[in-house]
Amino acid sequence: MHSTFLRTWWHQPHSYASVVGYLGLHGALGPYRLAAALSTFFYGLGAAALLLLTDAPPTSAIGRSIFVVAIVSTLVVGVAWLTAPWPSKRVSLMFAAYSDIGTTLVLLSYGSPQTIYLALAMLAANSVYVQLFHSPRVMALHLLWAGTAVALFFVLISLSPDADHGLAVAQLVVLIPITFMGPTFFQYLLLKLQVQAQAANFDPLTQVRNRRGLDEALPVYFLGATDVSVMVVDVDRFKSINDRFGHHQGDAALQLVARRLTRNEVLVARVGGEEFAVVTTSAEAEARALAEEYRDAAHSAEDIASLTVSIGVAHCTYPSAEDIGLDAVELTTRLLRVADAAMYEAKKQGGNRVVVAGRSPRGDRPA
Structure with a gap:
């Protein structure tokens, strides 16, 4: 039964242009554009807070540079969301990759892996964008990245003699359903609804529109x-x-x-x-x-x-x-x-x- 669910999810059709066209037709692109811009700005503000206000900021020059690049780039990308045309599929994929890689690098550059471990749930927030605008194959790449990040942080915490290993296990148990189960299920549901909505618009005999x-x-x-x-x-x-x-x-x-x-x-x-x-x-x-x-x-x-x-x-x-x-x-x-x-x-x-x-x-x- 589980394999049937995954196989159906994997093979569900997806069209970036159709999703963008549908949201545009119903006036939803404007609010989503604003939400994407604000989310990007908030990620930058979060990076600035980690760099300037916490007790364990990055201590290496590389770590501080990553934070500075993240803060500046989120400002640029957020402004682009507000002012530029809606991104093409290729640009949208680049934004999804930027979100995943940038989030992971910023958290990895922080001075205390265990303190920041649960912040990897931000990758699940990135899933919302991927599950709506991109295919199950893109979602699989996103989940692979997220899983690698969760596992890497767990290994780093486990290798630290000063870490609370029991707490690390509890954090891992919290992160697994947030990172994997929810995004996969909701994308499956969204794609099912899209397929059913499209089916209602086509003549079943000739396969052209009704x-x-x-x-x-x-x-x-x-x-x-x-x-x-x-x-x-x-x-x-x-x-x-x-x-x-x-x-x-x-x-x-x-x-x-x-x-x-x-x-x-x-x-x-x-x-x-x-x-x-x-x-x-x-x-x-x-x-x-x-x-x-x-x-x-x-x-x-x-x-x-x-x-x-x-x-x-x-x-x-x-x-x-x-x-x-x-x-x-x-x-x-x-x-x-x-x-x-x-x-x-x-x-x-x-x-x-x-x-x-x-x-x-x-x-x-x-x-």
Whole structure:
């Protein structure tokens, strides 16, 4: 049972960009940025207090230098948290390593290992950042570092004839669950919740987004966009595929269409039985060209059931959404209605074709 838990934890998927995007969408990055900055400042203040106010400060020149570097660097990093853009995944990994290495070196440079031993629980505080923003593999490296630090301090205390060895054992017993059990369990739980939340946003048959998942992704996807194009893609004569080949083949046909629609930098969602939505930040001409590519790609001579699609396209310039008071989801909903009407026009013309809507959702000619 324990091995199953660890194996599941180890193999759970994780996406740094998804976590940052989700927190940003729900307004949580600002508070977390402030918390990270304050925590960094407090670590620096703690190092300053150990250096200046305690009875057993570091006595070596190297030890004092480590404390000075720690104090200055925490000030710089804390200010960066408040003023710089949100860190990339690589920079975030560097911050996690900086926190672990810096904390350990400062505590190791202190004059009394036993006095400072329980302060290694600060490494568990570092775990909060790692378990939220990084994968189980990064957490494993963090725990390996923390375990090595806990063991090293215990050995140093054990080798000291003046140390209270019984107290050291009691401190070790306190540190083990704080350092290892809590962080691992809570990351496992967080990742489980992330997987379940993502599953609710995807269509189980085709593995593309559902309408809820599309709406969830739109605000982040539209950041920096100047154009928005929406397509409604409907499988032609889908009922005849089910009637002739059976529902199993109908499901397989939908899966094929979903795969042929999926491209990098494009949002794809199944929004009806045999109907898909494609959202892209392309200009109208580029969107029409992409729609024609989709129409060509939908059919393959190797398919058991011959597939064709009808596609309606609608476009507008994205800043116009501010002019009419629409957010990303509302704008996309209007464009979907326009594209849906264009798709039905393609159906009336015999199917297997692309129709571009003549007007934007505001009623004027598209940009």
